[in-house]
Amino acid sequence: MRRGCIAVGEFHCDxxxxxxxxxxxxxxxxxxDGVEVDEGxxxxxxxDCCLEKSYAKYRxxxxxxxxxxxxxxPQSE
Ligand SMILES: [Zn+2]
Incomplete structure (x- = not known):
């Protein structure tokens, strides 16, 4: 599951x-194990990481x- 959020406080990108x-x-x-799942x-x-992983894009x-x-x-090929 993915959720777009706003950072509260400080933390490091995983x-x-x-x-x-x-x-x-x-x-x-x-x-x-690096794969998106429903419960993990x-x-x-x-x-930047989201763009690299195609979890986000600009429109x-x-x-x-x-x-x-x-x-x-994302659609699989
Ligand atoms: Zn990052």
Whole structure:
């Protein structure tokens, strides 16, 4: 399960170790052995890691680039 969140306090990204602090956006994902599952260990990823893992993307709206966390499974090929 994925949840887009706003950081409260400070913590490190579980992907790259970057320090995240309020009001940074991050994504909480449940994973087991590095694979996304419904019930697993909650890991927190910064925006950069989310983009790298295709958990988030930018879309354009009224000329602005808006970050969207993808809360559904990406299509498998
Ligand atoms: Zn990161």
């Amino acid at each position: 992907g790259c170790g970057k320090l995240l602090k309020h009001p940074a956006r991050y994504l909480a994902v449940e994973e087991k 260990t909650v890991v927190r990823y910064c925006v 354009s709206e009224k000329g602005e680039s808006i970050l969207t966390f993808l809360e559904v499974e």
